[in-house]
Amino acid sequence: MRDSFDVVVIGSGAGGAPIANRLVRQGKSVLVFDKGPLLRPDYEVPGRRSDYRRDELFSSGAEKILRVPGLANAGVSYYSSHVEPDINDEPHVYRGPDNRDYGTIEGYTAQVVGGGTQLYGGVSLRFTPTDLRLKSFNEQRRSPLKDDPAGDVKREARDWPYDYATLEPYYAMAEELVGICGTNDNQQKPFTSGNRYQPPLQPNPISAYANDGMAELGRRLGSNIEPYRTPLAVITRDHAPSGRKIPRDAAGNPDPESAKTSYVNRYGDPLGLKSNTWVSLLGPVAREAGFEIRPNCVVTHLSSQNGRVTQVHYLDPGGIARTVSGRIVVVACSAIESVRLLKLSAAQDDDFDRRINQNPLLGRYFLTHCFGGARALMPGRFDKSKALDADWATDCCATDEFLEANNLWAGAAIYNNTSDQALPLSLFRTHGSQDLDTLWNGFMSDVGMRADGFIKFLDDEFGRGLSISFMANQVPQFDNRIELHPTVKDKWGRPVAYVIKTWHPHDRYLMDTMARQCGNVLRYGGDPVGRNYPIQGQGAIYMAENALARMANHILGGARFGTDPKDSVLDPQNRAWEFDNLYVTDGAFMPTSGGANPTLTIQANAFRVADHLLTRV
Amino acid sequence: MAVAVRDPGSEYVLNHCTKHLSRSGPPPEPGDEAAATAFRARIAEAWRFPIVGFVREVRPDDAPPVNLVTFVYKTTPGDGRPVAVLGTFGTLYEPIPLTPVLFEGEDTGYRAVSVEVPVAELHLYKYLVDGRFVLDPINPQRKRLANGRTWSRFFTDGFLQPIILEPWELRILYRLIDQILPFRSGDAENFLRRYYFGLNRDQRKAEMPKAFRLDESVGEVNAIDKLLARDEAHRLADYRICLKQIDRALRQQNPFVEPYEMPAEDFIELYDKMANGVTIAGWDYGAYADPKFFLYLLRRHAVTTAFAHPRYAGNVGAAGWAYLEFRYADRNKKTLFDWRAALEKPLGTSPYYS
Numbered sequence: 001m002r003d004s005f006d007v008v009v010i011g012s013g014a015g016g017a018p019i020a021n022r023l024v025r026q027g028k029s030v031l032v033f034d035k036g037p038l039l040r041p042d043y044e045v046p047g048r049r050s051d052y053r054r055d056e057l058f059s060s061g062a063e064k065i066l067r068v069p070g071l072a073n074a075g076v077s078y079y080s081s082h083v084e085p086d087i088n089d090e091p092h093v094y095r096g097p098d099n100r101d102y103g104t105i106e107g108y109t110a111q112v113v114g115g116g117t118q119l120y121g122g123v124s125l126r127f128t129p130t131d132l133r134l135k136s137f138n139e140q141r142r143s144p145l146k147d148d149p150a151g152d153v154k155r156e157a158r159d160w161p162y163d164y165a166t167l168e169p170y171y172a173m174a175e176e177l178v179g180i181c182g183t184n185d186n187q188q189k190p191f192t193s194g195n196r197y198q199p200p201l202q203p204n205p206i207s208a209y210a211n212d213g214m215a216e217l218g219r220r221l222g223s224n225i226e227p228y229r230t231p232l233a234v235i236t237r238d239h240a241p242s243g244r245k246i247p248r249d250a251a252g253n254p255d256p257e258s259a260k261t262s263y264v265n266r267y268g269d270p271l272g273l274k275s276n277t278w279v280s281l282l283g284p285v286a287r288e289a290g291f292e293i294r295p296n297c298v299v300t301h302l303s304s305q306n307g308r309v310t311q312v313h314y315l316d317p318g319g320i321a322r323t324v325s326g327r328i329v330v331v332a333c334s335a336i337e338s339v340r341l342l343k344l345s346a347a348q349d350d351d352f353d354r355r356i357n358q359n360p361l362l363g364r365y366f367l368t369h370c371f372g373g374a375r376a377l378m379p380g381r382f383d384k385s386k387a388l389d390a391d392w393a394t395d396c397c398a399t400d401e402f403l404e405a406n407n408l409w410a411g412a413a414i415y416n417n418t419s420d421q422a423l424p425l426s427l428f429r430t431h432g433s434q435d436l437d438t439l440w441n442g443f444m445s446d447v448g449m450r451a452d453g454f455i456k457f458l459d460d461e462f463g464r465g466l467s468i469s470f471m472a473n474q475v476p477q478f479d480n481r482i483e484l485h486p487t488v489k490d491k492w493g494r495p496v497a498y499v500i501k502t503w504h505p506h507d508r509y510l511m512d513t514m515a516r517q518c519g520n521v522l523r524y525g526g527d528p529v530g531r532n533y534p535i536q537g538q539g540a541i542y543m544a545e546n547a548l549a550r551m552a553n554h555i556l557g558g559a560r561f562g563t564d565p566k567d568s569v570l571d572p573q574n575r576a577w578e579f580d581n582l583y584v585t586d587g588a589f590m591p592t593s594g595g596a597n598p599t600l601t602i603q604a605n606a607f608r609v610a611d612h613l614l615t616r617v
Numbered sequence: 618m619a620v621a622v623r624d625p626g627s628e629y630v631l632n633h634c635t636k637h638l639s640r641s642g643p644p645p646e647p648g649d650e651a652a653a654t655a656f657r658a659r660i661a662e663a664w665r666f667p668i669v670g671f672v673r674e675v676r677p678d679d680a681p682p683v684n685l686v687t688f689v690y691k692t693t694p695g696d697g698r699p700v701a702v703l704g705t706f707g708t709l710y711e712p713i714p715l716t717p718v719l720f721e722g723e724d725t726g727y728r729a730v731s732v733e734v735p736v737a738e739l740h741l742y743k744y745l746v747d748g749r750f751v752l753d754p755i756n757p758q759r760k761r762l763a764n765g766r767t768w769s770r771f772f773t774d775g776f777l778q779p780i781i782l783e784p785w786e787l788r789i790l791y792r793l794i795d796q797i798l799p800f801r802s803g804d805a806e807n808f809l810r811r812y813y814f815g816l817n818r819d820q821r822k823a824e825m826p827k828a829f830r831l832d833e834s835v836g837e838v839n840a841i842d843k844l845l846a847r848d849e850a851h852r853l854a855d856y857r858i859c860l861k862q863i864d865r866a867l868r869q870q871n872p873f874v875e876p877y878e879m880p881a882e883d884f885i886e887l888y889d890k891m892a893n894g895v896t897i898a899g900w901d902y903g904a905y906a907d908p909k910f911f912l913y914l915l916r917r918h919a920v921t922t923a924f925a926h927p928r929y930a931g932n933v934g935a936a937g938w939a940y941l942e943f944r945y946a947d948r949n950k951k952t953l954f955d956w957r958a959a960l961e962k963p964l965g966t967s968p969y970y971s
């Protein structure tokens with residue numbers, strides 16, 4: 001078994017795969033580890049039957065009971081996807097508002113080759129230039145900030161160590177190599193390298209309300225900013241960089257519309273049209289001599305000598321402990337697990353400990369997104385089962401003028417969800433409960449929904465629900481952090497991750513403000529005359545019962561990068577200060593979480609790091 | 618008939634077993650039931666074994682549907698003792714050997730074999746480890762035979778007969794679920810009759826026996842039986858206890874008729890009491906404190922089995938989906954739930970997804 005490589009990449013998702021792709025293409029030897037299985041799209045299986053299924057029980061399956069001793073919610077039910085870790089085996093624990101410890105499934109993306117990009121909705125937005133300079137922006141701002149009496153924002157906001165212009169070519173590279181469809185007109189971000197999107201598919205007809213409502217919102221805000229087609233990681237044309245092809249119909253013509261099935265968010269794509277990192281970046285280099293992947297292998301810790309990571313320790317699929325080494329070691333396990341891996345390594349290795357903990361920041365400034373939106377039952381009914389995750393987006397709440405006018409520190413992307421609640425079980429299990437920890441609860445306890453009441457529910461809801469979401473920056477807080485849990489262990493006896501976080505008062509204010517704008521999109525869009533359509537509700541995750549667990553699948557920060565070794569865990573190239581060859585490239589590097597879904601930015605940054613690594617190996 | 622043994626490759630086996638079976642501590646010794654029980658108890662989804670999956674080779678279009686069933690036995694790497702499986706899916710005199718599953722050429726300690734088994738079947742099996750017959754230490758499904766012997770059990774997709782619920786339990790369950798699902802309104806009932814009638818003869822032969830009183834349901838009771846036999850076996854106790862309470866409560870409510878023949882009003886009355894936390898005469902609260910909790914469970918199970926993919930044995934012939942397809946259409950009578958387009962043939966019509 002080969003045990004030394006130019007580069008060892010731990011984690012095959014958004015942060016890891018771009019690096020493997022670029023280095024293998026340049027003739028380097030790269031080993032990729034992933035804890036999860038290597039499930040293949042149909043075209044890699046001889047009988048063309050993928051292990052991903054269009055089956056609603058694959059995204060949230062049979063009931064399991066949380067049985068981890070000592071957790072306050074032991075005994076609750078949970079329903080995980082076929083590619084999520086089992087939280088009885090590997091719980092993520094968070095501290096609840098009552099200071100007691102709870103288990104949650106919220107902090108995982110997915111445990112499978114491709115990571116979270118297998119299950120993601122594929123919304124692939126760029127951050128705005130202001131997102132990368134929130135410290136400067138807020139220092140120079142004219143209007144005061146709301147609900148920030150202690151001045152936390154100005155103290156804790158950080159500029160990224162590079163500006164948008166530096167990242168821009170890598171955004172373009174990611175859009176091209178990953179395979180993304182969308183439109184760039186009306187986006188409030190410069191596309192200096194040109195438009196690399198594939199053309200979008202026809203929007204689902206229900207999204208016309210969103211389009212109209214967003215346009216009206218732009219008018220009312222005075223900016224006249226129009227919506228654009230949400231960039232989605234789905235190919236709509238044959239994709240040369242990955243060799244993927246659009247299915248051909250009986251007449252031999254490409255049939256890109258066949259990608260619209262609503263088995264999208266929380267489903268792996270059996271046809272490989274969704275651009276997860278396996279089909280877009282790793283599969284295409286799998287036959288190259290330098291590439292090797294070891295799925296079903298969990299990396300347990302790293303050890304170092306004099307600032308060089310010398311060994312990567314892992315358990316093979318049979319649980320046998322083995323090691324490999326790499327000239328460069330890249331950690332990309334999704335932020336919570338990356339921080340945990342670094343902390344577990346420090347606990348076992350003095351050299352590693354001294355260097356990674358040269359300041360107290362590892363695990364600190366953990367971030368997710370301020371997230372929420374609004375929902376309404378629209379006047380018309382549509383076939384929502386033919387949809388991708390989102391159709392329209394608008395940047396009208398992300399401009400500097402909007403932030404000044406609303407006393408906000410940072411902006412948000414707003415987009416409509418199209419595939420949510422499109423299929424019958426997803427409609428039932430998310431009725432009244434939107435997050436993973438409380439699936440089914442709303443349906444089960446809505447006991448009046450039975451027989452004719454059930455039909456009424458279906459008549460009201462089926463094919464009529466439209467939701468609008470916002471995705472915004474969360475204020476970085478030193479006390480929001482990942483630790484190792486003092487007592488709870490995983491199935492191998494290793495301490496699990498412990499998430500401690502709260503929402504800042506300004507976060508709440510921001511979420512209220514943005515949720516209102518999402519509500520307005522529906523009010524305007526549902527009623528073109530009076531612009532006052534009744535909506536079901538608007539809100540944000542801080543209001544949820546398990547608000548402290550909620551992460552919207554966006555797991556960021558905890559090892560932020562920066563220019564000052566005293567103020568960051570990673571240097572501007574994502575290298576751990578005090579280490580020669582250790583890099584962290586998943587969402588953990590972010591000092592601020594950005595006003596949009598994070599994955600495209602994780603990928604773009606990873607492509608940037610890949611260019612840097614090419615100068616080193 | 619000879620069993621078709623297939624080799625889906627070690628990647629396939631490891632993909633499906635590592636998450637569940639790789640954990641600290643040695644695997645149980647063959648035949649050590651106490652150790653097996655302790656080992657199994659730590660695996661949240663032990664019911665996934667043997668792995669009931671799909672054949673990965675190309676199969677002729679007219680080949681009868683089968684599952685790929687993969688038996689996995691865990692020992693320590695280097696263990697040379699032979700492991701084989703003997704079961705009713707093959708001949709009972711020819712054990713089929715499991716072979717070591719390799720990772721990068723090295724023994725992982727897993728032993729596995731994959732065989733084709735027709736869909737809608739139930740089978741019993743044992744492992745033969747080093748000349749000794751043992752139960753599958755991972756799979757919790759067991760069947761005790763009349764002769765007192767216990768075997769390990771599995772079933773393939775769309776299995777039709779009740780496995781664990783008694784006929785009287787099935788009957789009451791059927792009536793209770795009527796109160797939850799939308800299929801008992803005049804419209805829906807008529808639709809289902811027409812739908813099943815409209816299936817062609819072969820489909821009907823295949824589908825009709827599946828569903829208990831199929832004309833008025835979509836087979837959800839049968840599918841709940843499967844859930845309790847396997848995926849949610851931890852809920853069997855709730856059903857066992859509560860169906861007894863429900864039977865007793867109904868008899869108190871209406872002493873003149875057998876519960877399953879009672880008019881709908883009796884079931885509605887009981888449903889409402891359970892839903893509203895009203896004290897139910899005849900319910901032993903010492904045995905089960907919270908009738909509402911059971912109602913919640915029943916609601917989730919009813920709707921899951923009625924609308925999940927038919928491979929889980931409910932939603933027979935996709936009648937649950939077809940009901941939505943028929944109910945919701947635009948002005949031109951074009952359906953607003955065109956579920957077939959995304960799904961595999963013969964259930965759906967997708968030319969691309971199988």
Ligand SMILES: Cc1cc2nc3c(=O)[nH]c(=O)nc-3n(C[C@H](O)[C@H](O)[C@H](O)COP(=O)(O)OP(=O)(O)OC[C@H]3O[C@@H](n4cnc5c(N)ncnc54)[C@H](O)[C@@H]3O)c2cc1C
Binds near residue numbers: 016114300332389553
């Ligand atoms: C349902 C869902 C919908 C989403 N929708 C969107 C969206 O629309 N847009 C968007 O931008 N983002 C979305 N996301 C988030 C997106 O998936 C993540 O932002 C992205 O995948 C994060 O990349 P990463 O590299 O940090 O981690 P991941 O992509 O999760 O990759 C981490 C990988 O590391 C592996 N790993 C972890 N620990 C170890 C270890 N010790 N040893 C070996 N391997 C290990 C894991 O198995 C995993 O494969 C969504 C996520 C989910 C779950």
